[in-house]
Amino acid sequence: MLTALLQLPFAVHQLIFWVPLRESIKSAFPGMVPVDVVAGTFGSSFTGGGASAEMATFLIIILGFLLARRMEKTLSVKHFTLLAPIVLMPLFLGETKAVLFMLPLMFLVLYRHKLLVRIRYWLLGLIFITIIMLTAGYAYMSFLPEKTQEELIADTIDYNFKERGYGNNYLNRTTVLTFWADNQKISNPVALVFGNGLGASHSATGGHIAIHFPKYGIGLTAASTLLWDLGIFGFGLFVSILILAWRCANQLIRKSTSQMVRADAVAIQAALALFAFYLFYRIGVLELLSFQIVFAMLLGYLAWLYRRHLSENKHNT
Known part of the structure:
Protein backbone atom coordinates (compact mmCIF):
# COMPACT_ATOMS: atom_id res chain seq x y z
CA MET A 1 0.00 0.00 0.00
CA LYS A 147 -6.31 16.77 -31.54
CA THR A 148 -10.09 16.73 -31.30
CA GLN A 149 -11.93 13.96 -29.49
CA GLU A 150 -12.89 12.32 -32.79
CA GLU A 151 -9.31 12.47 -34.07
CA LEU A 152 -7.96 10.99 -30.84
CA ILE A 153 -10.42 8.07 -30.94
CA ALA A 154 -9.74 7.41 -34.63
CA ASP A 155 -6.00 7.63 -34.03
CA THR A 156 -6.18 5.15 -31.15
CA ILE A 157 -8.19 2.66 -33.22
CA ASP A 158 -5.79 3.01 -36.17
CA TYR A 159 -2.60 2.18 -34.29
CA ASN A 160 -4.18 -0.61 -32.27
CA PHE A 161 -6.48 -2.49 -34.63
CA LYS A 162 -5.82 -1.41 -38.22
CA GLU A 163 -2.76 -1.50 -40.47
CA ARG A 164 -1.04 1.53 -39.01
CA GLY A 165 2.03 0.76 -36.89
CA TYR A 166 2.43 1.63 -33.23
CA GLY A 167 4.94 4.41 -32.65
CA ASN A 168 7.89 4.00 -35.03
CA ASN A 169 7.08 0.35 -35.72
CA TYR A 170 5.44 -1.13 -38.78
CA LEU A 171 3.28 -3.37 -36.60
CA ASN A 172 0.74 -2.63 -33.88
CA ARG A 173 -0.80 -4.65 -31.04
CA THR A 174 -3.10 -6.52 -33.42
CA THR A 175 -0.97 -6.96 -36.53
CA VAL A 176 1.99 -8.12 -34.44
CA LEU A 177 0.05 -11.34 -33.79
CA THR A 178 -1.18 -11.85 -37.33
CA PHE A 179 2.35 -11.16 -38.60
CA TRP A 180 3.68 -13.94 -36.34
CA ALA A 181 1.02 -16.34 -37.63
CA ASP A 182 1.75 -15.44 -41.26
CA ASN A 183 5.45 -16.20 -40.78
CA GLN A 184 5.01 -19.68 -39.34
CA LYS A 185 5.81 -22.52 -41.73
CA ILE A 186 4.69 -26.11 -41.77
CA SER A 187 8.25 -27.02 -42.72
CA ASN A 188 9.45 -25.65 -39.36
CA PRO A 189 7.04 -26.99 -36.70
CA VAL A 190 9.65 -26.62 -33.93
CA ALA A 191 9.54 -22.81 -34.22
CA LEU A 192 5.75 -22.88 -34.14
CA VAL A 193 5.50 -25.09 -31.07
CA PHE A 194 8.66 -24.26 -29.11
CA GLY A 195 9.73 -20.92 -30.58
CA ASN A 196 13.09 -19.63 -31.71
CA GLY A 197 14.83 -19.24 -28.37
CA LEU A 198 14.90 -16.62 -25.63
CA GLY A 199 15.66 -13.14 -26.95
CA ALA A 200 15.01 -14.07 -30.57
CA SER A 201 12.45 -11.29 -31.02
CA HIS A 202 14.30 -8.66 -28.98
CA SER A 203 15.47 -5.94 -31.39
CA ALA A 204 17.47 -3.98 -28.79
CA THR A 205 19.81 -6.92 -28.17
CA GLY A 206 20.00 -8.02 -31.78
CA GLY A 207 17.75 -11.07 -31.57
CA HIS A 208 18.37 -13.38 -34.53
CA ILE A 209 14.72 -13.19 -35.61
CA ALA A 210 14.32 -9.46 -34.93
CA ILE A 211 17.25 -8.57 -37.22
CA HIS A 212 15.35 -10.08 -40.15
CA PHE A 213 12.46 -7.67 -39.50
CA PRO A 214 14.04 -4.31 -38.66
CA LYS A 215 11.62 -1.63 -37.46
CA TYR A 216 8.72 -4.07 -37.45
CA GLY A 217 8.53 -4.33 -33.66
CA ILE A 218 7.77 -8.05 -33.58
CA GLY A 219 8.32 -8.06 -29.81
CA LEU A 220 5.91 -5.19 -29.17
CA THR A 221 3.76 -7.12 -26.67
CA ALA A 222 4.37 -9.90 -24.19
CA ALA A 223 2.12 -12.21 -26.21
CA SER A 224 4.05 -11.74 -29.47
CA THR A 225 7.39 -12.03 -27.66
CA LEU A 226 6.38 -15.31 -26.02
CA LEU A 227 5.15 -16.69 -29.33
CA TRP A 228 8.34 -15.78 -31.22
CA ASP A 229 10.70 -16.87 -28.44
CA LEU A 230 8.92 -19.85 -26.86
CA GLY A 231 6.19 -20.74 -29.34
CA ILE A 232 2.67 -21.90 -28.60
CA PHE A 233 3.98 -24.18 -25.85
CA GLY A 234 5.75 -21.38 -23.98
CA PHE A 235 2.83 -19.00 -24.41
CA GLY A 236 0.50 -21.69 -23.09
CA LEU A 237 2.72 -22.24 -20.05
CA PHE A 238 2.59 -18.55 -19.18
CA VAL A 239 -1.18 -18.42 -19.61
CA SER A 240 -1.48 -21.55 -17.45
CA ILE A 241 0.14 -19.59 -14.59
CA LEU A 242 -2.77 -17.15 -14.74
CA ILE A 243 -5.37 -19.92 -15.03
CA LEU A 244 -3.99 -21.96 -12.12
CA ALA A 245 -3.66 -18.85 -9.97
CA TRP A 246 -7.30 -18.00 -10.76
CA ARG A 247 -8.40 -21.48 -9.69
CA CYS A 248 -6.37 -21.24 -6.50
CA ALA A 249 -7.97 -17.88 -5.64
CA ASN A 250 -11.38 -19.35 -6.44
CA GLN A 251 -10.85 -22.09 -3.85
CA LEU A 252 -10.09 -19.45 -1.23
CA ILE A 253 -13.24 -17.52 -2.14
CA ARG A 254 -15.40 -20.65 -1.76
CA LYS A 255 -13.77 -22.29 1.26
CA SER A 256 -12.14 -19.64 3.43
CA THR A 257 -13.99 -18.43 6.50
CA SER A 258 -11.91 -15.25 6.70
CA GLN A 259 -13.47 -12.12 5.18
CA MET A 260 -10.02 -10.65 4.62
CA VAL A 261 -8.83 -13.72 2.71
CA ARG A 262 -11.94 -13.82 0.56
CA ALA A 263 -11.62 -10.12 -0.25
CA ASP A 264 -7.98 -10.43 -1.24
CA ALA A 265 -8.67 -13.56 -3.30
CA VAL A 266 -11.31 -11.72 -5.34
CA ALA A 267 -8.92 -8.77 -5.78
CA ILE A 268 -6.22 -11.17 -6.96
CA GLN A 269 -8.60 -12.54 -9.59
CA ALA A 270 -9.27 -9.00 -10.80
CA ALA A 271 -5.50 -8.44 -10.98
CA LEU A 272 -5.04 -11.68 -12.96
CA ALA A 273 -7.62 -10.46 -15.48
CA LEU A 274 -5.59 -7.25 -15.86
CA PHE A 275 -2.40 -9.25 -16.42
CA ALA A 276 -4.18 -11.34 -19.05
CA PHE A 277 -5.15 -8.13 -20.86
CA TYR A 278 -1.63 -6.79 -20.37
CA LEU A 279 -0.12 -9.72 -22.30
CA PHE A 280 -1.60 -8.24 -25.46
CA TYR A 281 -0.94 -4.64 -24.47
CA ARG A 282 2.72 -4.22 -23.43
CA ILE A 283 5.90 -6.23 -22.91
CA GLY A 284 6.82 -4.93 -19.45
CA VAL A 285 5.82 -8.10 -17.58
CA LEU A 286 8.71 -9.84 -19.37
CA GLU A 287 11.27 -7.03 -19.30
CA LEU A 288 10.51 -4.36 -16.69
CA LEU A 289 11.83 -5.35 -13.26
CA SER A 290 9.53 -3.01 -11.32
CA PHE A 291 6.46 -4.56 -12.94
CA GLN A 292 7.80 -8.10 -12.67
CA ILE A 293 8.07 -7.53 -8.92
CA VAL A 294 4.36 -6.66 -8.84
CA PHE A 295 3.52 -9.85 -10.75
CA ALA A 296 5.76 -12.04 -8.58
CA MET A 297 4.51 -10.54 -5.31
CA LEU A 298 0.88 -11.02 -6.36
CA LEU A 299 1.48 -14.72 -7.02
CA GLY A 300 3.59 -15.04 -3.88
CA TYR A 301 0.88 -13.45 -1.76
CA LEU A 302 -1.70 -15.83 -3.25
CA ALA A 303 0.54 -18.81 -2.43
CA TRP A 304 0.96 -17.55 1.14
CA LEU A 305 -2.79 -17.12 1.57
CA TYR A 306 -3.42 -20.63 0.27
CA ARG A 307 -0.78 -22.25 2.50
CA ARG A 308 -2.18 -20.35 5.47
CA HIS A 309 -5.68 -21.57 4.57
CA LEU A 310 -4.49 -25.19 4.40
CA SER A 311 -2.65 -24.82 7.69
CA GLU A 312 -5.72 -23.44 9.45
CA ASN A 313 -7.92 -26.23 8.08
CA LYS A 314 -5.44 -28.84 9.23
CA HIS A 315 -5.29 -27.27 12.69
CA ASN A 316 -9.09 -27.16 12.98
CA THR A 317 -9.43 -30.83 12.08
Whole structure:
Protein backbone atom coordinates (compact mmCIF):
# COMPACT_ATOMS: atom_id res chain seq x y z
CA MET A 1 0.00 0.00 0.00
CA LEU A 2 2.86 2.36 0.81
CA THR A 3 4.25 1.90 -2.71
CA ALA A 4 0.87 2.87 -4.18
CA LEU A 5 0.71 6.02 -2.05
CA LEU A 6 4.22 7.00 -3.13
CA GLN A 7 3.20 7.14 -6.80
CA LEU A 8 1.32 10.44 -6.37
CA PRO A 9 4.22 12.67 -5.20
CA PHE A 10 6.56 11.16 -7.79
CA ALA A 11 3.98 11.56 -10.56
CA VAL A 12 3.27 15.19 -9.59
CA HIS A 13 7.00 15.97 -9.59
CA GLN A 14 7.41 14.40 -13.03
CA LEU A 15 4.39 16.27 -14.40
CA ILE A 16 5.55 19.66 -13.07
CA PHE A 17 9.27 19.47 -13.80
CA TRP A 18 9.97 16.79 -16.43
CA VAL A 19 7.03 17.14 -18.82
CA PRO A 20 7.71 20.86 -19.62
CA LEU A 21 11.38 20.07 -20.25
CA ARG A 22 10.45 17.24 -22.60
CA GLU A 23 7.98 19.54 -24.35
CA SER A 24 10.86 21.90 -25.14
CA ILE A 25 12.99 19.16 -26.76
CA LYS A 26 10.38 16.85 -28.30
CA SER A 27 11.12 18.12 -31.82
CA ALA A 28 14.61 16.62 -31.51
CA PHE A 29 13.23 13.19 -30.59
CA PRO A 30 10.58 12.06 -33.11
CA GLY A 31 7.85 9.93 -31.56
CA MET A 32 8.50 11.13 -28.02
CA VAL A 33 5.35 11.91 -26.03
CA PRO A 34 6.32 14.27 -23.17
CA VAL A 35 3.64 13.12 -20.73
CA ASP A 36 4.84 9.50 -20.97
CA VAL A 37 7.52 10.39 -18.43
CA VAL A 38 4.86 10.44 -15.70
CA ALA A 39 5.47 6.91 -14.44
CA GLY A 40 5.86 7.29 -10.68
CA THR A 41 8.51 4.96 -9.28
CA PHE A 42 8.18 2.45 -12.14
CA GLY A 43 10.87 4.13 -14.21
CA SER A 44 11.09 6.39 -17.24
CA SER A 45 13.64 7.87 -19.62
CA PHE A 46 14.09 11.62 -20.00
CA THR A 47 14.32 11.39 -23.78
CA GLY A 48 12.33 8.19 -24.34
CA GLY A 49 9.25 6.52 -22.97
CA GLY A 50 8.18 5.60 -19.48
CA ALA A 51 6.40 2.88 -17.56
CA SER A 52 3.23 4.93 -17.15
CA ALA A 53 1.04 1.99 -18.20
CA GLU A 54 2.70 -0.24 -15.63
CA MET A 55 2.15 2.35 -12.92
CA ALA A 56 -1.51 2.65 -13.95
CA THR A 57 -2.00 -1.13 -13.93
CA PHE A 58 -0.46 -1.39 -10.47
CA LEU A 59 -2.67 1.38 -9.10
CA ILE A 60 -5.81 -0.21 -10.54
CA ILE A 61 -4.79 -3.49 -8.87
CA ILE A 62 -4.42 -1.70 -5.53
CA LEU A 63 -7.79 0.00 -6.06
CA GLY A 64 -9.23 -3.47 -6.61
CA PHE A 65 -7.89 -4.59 -3.24
CA LEU A 66 -9.40 -1.54 -1.55
CA LEU A 67 -12.79 -2.11 -3.18
CA ALA A 68 -12.74 -5.83 -2.36
CA ARG A 69 -11.96 -5.18 1.30
CA ARG A 70 -14.65 -2.54 1.45
CA MET A 71 -17.08 -5.01 -0.14
CA GLU A 72 -16.32 -7.54 2.61
CA LYS A 73 -16.48 -4.72 5.20
CA THR A 74 -12.91 -5.29 6.39
CA LEU A 75 -12.00 -1.72 5.42
CA SER A 76 -13.88 1.20 6.93
CA VAL A 77 -15.52 3.90 4.83
CA LYS A 78 -13.21 6.44 6.44
CA HIS A 79 -10.04 4.63 5.43
CA PHE A 80 -11.38 3.86 1.96
CA THR A 81 -12.29 7.51 1.24
CA LEU A 82 -8.85 8.53 2.47
CA LEU A 83 -6.82 6.01 0.46
CA ALA A 84 -8.80 5.63 -2.79
CA PRO A 85 -8.35 9.23 -4.08
CA ILE A 86 -4.58 9.10 -3.49
CA VAL A 87 -4.41 5.84 -5.43
CA LEU A 88 -6.61 7.16 -8.24
CA MET A 89 -5.07 10.61 -8.78
CA PRO A 90 -1.90 9.50 -10.61
CA LEU A 91 -4.12 7.85 -13.23
CA PHE A 92 -5.24 11.32 -14.33
CA LEU A 93 -1.71 12.76 -14.55
CA GLY A 94 -0.54 10.59 -17.43
CA GLU A 95 -1.88 9.54 -20.79
CA THR A 96 -2.48 5.80 -20.45
CA LYS A 97 -5.66 5.42 -22.48
CA ALA A 98 -5.87 1.72 -21.61
CA VAL A 99 -7.06 2.85 -18.16
CA LEU A 100 -10.45 3.41 -19.80
CA PHE A 101 -10.58 -0.33 -20.48
CA MET A 102 -8.74 -1.69 -17.43
CA LEU A 103 -10.95 0.06 -14.87
CA PRO A 104 -14.23 -1.47 -16.12
CA LEU A 105 -12.48 -4.85 -16.49
CA MET A 106 -11.33 -4.75 -12.88
CA PHE A 107 -14.79 -3.70 -11.71
CA LEU A 108 -16.58 -6.44 -13.68
CA VAL A 109 -14.35 -9.19 -12.30
CA LEU A 110 -14.52 -7.82 -8.78
CA TYR A 111 -18.31 -7.49 -8.63
CA ARG A 112 -19.29 -10.17 -11.15
CA HIS A 113 -21.34 -12.18 -8.63
CA LYS A 114 -23.04 -9.26 -6.94
CA LEU A 115 -23.94 -7.57 -10.23
CA LEU A 116 -26.26 -10.44 -11.05
CA VAL A 117 -28.19 -10.38 -7.78
CA ARG A 118 -27.93 -6.83 -6.44
CA ILE A 119 -28.93 -4.08 -8.85
CA ARG A 120 -27.66 -1.36 -6.50
CA TYR A 121 -24.08 -2.63 -6.93
CA TRP A 122 -24.53 -2.42 -10.68
CA LEU A 123 -25.91 1.12 -10.55
CA LEU A 124 -23.37 2.45 -8.05
CA GLY A 125 -20.53 0.76 -9.88
CA LEU A 126 -21.69 2.08 -13.23
CA ILE A 127 -21.86 5.63 -11.87
CA PHE A 128 -18.46 5.30 -10.16
CA ILE A 129 -16.69 3.89 -13.21
CA THR A 130 -18.39 6.37 -15.58
CA ILE A 131 -17.24 9.34 -13.50
CA ILE A 132 -13.67 8.03 -13.39
CA MET A 133 -13.62 7.28 -17.13
CA LEU A 134 -15.03 10.70 -18.04
CA THR A 135 -12.51 12.41 -15.76
CA ALA A 136 -9.65 10.34 -17.15
CA GLY A 137 -10.80 10.95 -20.73
CA TYR A 138 -10.92 14.69 -20.12
CA ALA A 139 -7.46 14.61 -18.55
CA TYR A 140 -6.01 12.68 -21.49
CA MET A 141 -7.58 15.09 -23.97
CA SER A 142 -5.92 18.00 -22.17
CA PHE A 143 -2.50 16.48 -22.84
CA LEU A 144 -3.20 16.42 -26.59
CA PRO A 145 -4.88 19.76 -27.28
CA GLU A 146 -3.86 19.66 -30.93
CA LYS A 147 -6.31 16.77 -31.54
CA THR A 148 -10.09 16.73 -31.30
CA GLN A 149 -11.93 13.96 -29.49
CA GLU A 150 -12.89 12.32 -32.79
CA GLU A 151 -9.31 12.47 -34.07
CA LEU A 152 -7.96 10.99 -30.84
CA ILE A 153 -10.42 8.07 -30.94
CA ALA A 154 -9.74 7.41 -34.63
CA ASP A 155 -6.00 7.63 -34.03
CA THR A 156 -6.18 5.15 -31.15
CA ILE A 157 -8.19 2.66 -33.22
CA ASP A 158 -5.79 3.01 -36.17
CA TYR A 159 -2.60 2.18 -34.29
CA ASN A 160 -4.18 -0.61 -32.27
CA PHE A 161 -6.48 -2.49 -34.63
CA LYS A 162 -5.82 -1.41 -38.22
CA GLU A 163 -2.76 -1.50 -40.47
CA ARG A 164 -1.04 1.53 -39.01
CA GLY A 165 2.03 0.76 -36.89
CA TYR A 166 2.43 1.63 -33.23
CA GLY A 167 4.94 4.41 -32.65
CA ASN A 168 7.89 4.00 -35.03
CA ASN A 169 7.08 0.35 -35.72
CA TYR A 170 5.44 -1.13 -38.78
CA LEU A 171 3.28 -3.37 -36.60
CA ASN A 172 0.74 -2.63 -33.88
CA ARG A 173 -0.80 -4.65 -31.04
CA THR A 174 -3.10 -6.52 -33.42
CA THR A 175 -0.97 -6.96 -36.53
CA VAL A 176 1.99 -8.12 -34.44
CA LEU A 177 0.05 -11.34 -33.79
CA THR A 178 -1.18 -11.85 -37.33
CA PHE A 179 2.35 -11.16 -38.60
CA TRP A 180 3.68 -13.94 -36.34
CA ALA A 181 1.02 -16.34 -37.63
CA ASP A 182 1.75 -15.44 -41.26
CA ASN A 183 5.45 -16.20 -40.78
CA GLN A 184 5.01 -19.68 -39.34
CA LYS A 185 5.81 -22.52 -41.73
CA ILE A 186 4.69 -26.11 -41.77
CA SER A 187 8.25 -27.02 -42.72
CA ASN A 188 9.45 -25.65 -39.36
CA PRO A 189 7.04 -26.99 -36.70
CA VAL A 190 9.65 -26.62 -33.93
CA ALA A 191 9.54 -22.81 -34.22
CA LEU A 192 5.75 -22.88 -34.14
CA VAL A 193 5.50 -25.09 -31.07
CA PHE A 194 8.66 -24.26 -29.11
CA GLY A 195 9.73 -20.92 -30.58
CA ASN A 196 13.09 -19.63 -31.71
CA GLY A 197 14.83 -19.24 -28.37
CA LEU A 198 14.90 -16.62 -25.63
CA GLY A 199 15.66 -13.14 -26.95
CA ALA A 200 15.01 -14.07 -30.57
CA SER A 201 12.45 -11.29 -31.02
CA HIS A 202 14.30 -8.66 -28.98
CA SER A 203 15.47 -5.94 -31.39
CA ALA A 204 17.47 -3.98 -28.79
CA THR A 205 19.81 -6.92 -28.17
CA GLY A 206 20.00 -8.02 -31.78
CA GLY A 207 17.75 -11.07 -31.57
CA HIS A 208 18.37 -13.38 -34.53
CA ILE A 209 14.72 -13.19 -35.61
CA ALA A 210 14.32 -9.46 -34.93
CA ILE A 211 17.25 -8.57 -37.22
CA HIS A 212 15.35 -10.08 -40.15
CA PHE A 213 12.46 -7.67 -39.50
CA PRO A 214 14.04 -4.31 -38.66
CA LYS A 215 11.62 -1.63 -37.46
CA TYR A 216 8.72 -4.07 -37.45
CA GLY A 217 8.53 -4.33 -33.66
CA ILE A 218 7.77 -8.05 -33.58
CA GLY A 219 8.32 -8.06 -29.81
CA LEU A 220 5.91 -5.19 -29.17
CA THR A 221 3.76 -7.12 -26.67
CA ALA A 222 4.37 -9.90 -24.19
CA ALA A 223 2.12 -12.21 -26.21
CA SER A 224 4.05 -11.74 -29.47
CA THR A 225 7.39 -12.03 -27.66
CA LEU A 226 6.38 -15.31 -26.02
CA LEU A 227 5.15 -16.69 -29.33
CA TRP A 228 8.34 -15.78 -31.22
CA ASP A 229 10.70 -16.87 -28.44
CA LEU A 230 8.92 -19.85 -26.86
CA GLY A 231 6.19 -20.74 -29.34
CA ILE A 232 2.67 -21.90 -28.60
CA PHE A 233 3.98 -24.18 -25.85
CA GLY A 234 5.75 -21.38 -23.98
CA PHE A 235 2.83 -19.00 -24.41
CA GLY A 236 0.50 -21.69 -23.09
CA LEU A 237 2.72 -22.24 -20.05
CA PHE A 238 2.59 -18.55 -19.18
CA VAL A 239 -1.18 -18.42 -19.61
CA SER A 240 -1.48 -21.55 -17.45
CA ILE A 241 0.14 -19.59 -14.59
CA LEU A 242 -2.77 -17.15 -14.74
CA ILE A 243 -5.37 -19.92 -15.03
CA LEU A 244 -3.99 -21.96 -12.12
CA ALA A 245 -3.66 -18.85 -9.97
CA TRP A 246 -7.30 -18.00 -10.76
CA ARG A 247 -8.40 -21.48 -9.69
CA CYS A 248 -6.37 -21.24 -6.50
CA ALA A 249 -7.97 -17.88 -5.64
CA ASN A 250 -11.38 -19.35 -6.44
CA GLN A 251 -10.85 -22.09 -3.85
CA LEU A 252 -10.09 -19.45 -1.23
CA ILE A 253 -13.24 -17.52 -2.14
CA ARG A 254 -15.40 -20.65 -1.76
CA LYS A 255 -13.77 -22.29 1.26
CA SER A 256 -12.14 -19.64 3.43
CA THR A 257 -13.99 -18.43 6.50
CA SER A 258 -11.91 -15.25 6.70
CA GLN A 259 -13.47 -12.12 5.18
CA MET A 260 -10.02 -10.65 4.62
CA VAL A 261 -8.83 -13.72 2.71
CA ARG A 262 -11.94 -13.82 0.56
CA ALA A 263 -11.62 -10.12 -0.25
CA ASP A 264 -7.98 -10.43 -1.24
CA ALA A 265 -8.67 -13.56 -3.30
CA VAL A 266 -11.31 -11.72 -5.34
CA ALA A 267 -8.92 -8.77 -5.78
CA ILE A 268 -6.22 -11.17 -6.96
CA GLN A 269 -8.60 -12.54 -9.59
CA ALA A 270 -9.27 -9.00 -10.80
CA ALA A 271 -5.50 -8.44 -10.98
CA LEU A 272 -5.04 -11.68 -12.96
CA ALA A 273 -7.62 -10.46 -15.48
CA LEU A 274 -5.59 -7.25 -15.86
CA PHE A 275 -2.40 -9.25 -16.42
CA ALA A 276 -4.18 -11.34 -19.05
CA PHE A 277 -5.15 -8.13 -20.86
CA TYR A 278 -1.63 -6.79 -20.37
CA LEU A 279 -0.12 -9.72 -22.30
CA PHE A 280 -1.60 -8.24 -25.46
CA TYR A 281 -0.94 -4.64 -24.47
CA ARG A 282 2.72 -4.22 -23.43
CA ILE A 283 5.90 -6.23 -22.91
CA GLY A 284 6.82 -4.93 -19.45
CA VAL A 285 5.82 -8.10 -17.58
CA LEU A 286 8.71 -9.84 -19.37
CA GLU A 287 11.27 -7.03 -19.30
CA LEU A 288 10.51 -4.36 -16.69
CA LEU A 289 11.83 -5.35 -13.26
CA SER A 290 9.53 -3.01 -11.32
CA PHE A 291 6.46 -4.56 -12.94
CA GLN A 292 7.80 -8.10 -12.67
CA ILE A 293 8.07 -7.53 -8.92
CA VAL A 294 4.36 -6.66 -8.84
CA PHE A 295 3.52 -9.85 -10.75
CA ALA A 296 5.76 -12.04 -8.58
CA MET A 297 4.51 -10.54 -5.31
CA LEU A 298 0.88 -11.02 -6.36
CA LEU A 299 1.48 -14.72 -7.02
CA GLY A 300 3.59 -15.04 -3.88
CA TYR A 301 0.88 -13.45 -1.76
CA LEU A 302 -1.70 -15.83 -3.25
CA ALA A 303 0.54 -18.81 -2.43
CA TRP A 304 0.96 -17.55 1.14
CA LEU A 305 -2.79 -17.12 1.57
CA TYR A 306 -3.42 -20.63 0.27
CA ARG A 307 -0.78 -22.25 2.50
CA ARG A 308 -2.18 -20.35 5.47
CA HIS A 309 -5.68 -21.57 4.57
CA LEU A 310 -4.49 -25.19 4.40
CA SER A 311 -2.65 -24.82 7.69
CA GLU A 312 -5.72 -23.44 9.45
CA ASN A 313 -7.92 -26.23 8.08
CA LYS A 314 -5.44 -28.84 9.23
CA HIS A 315 -5.29 -27.27 12.69
CA ASN A 316 -9.09 -27.16 12.98
CA THR A 317 -9.43 -30.83 12.08
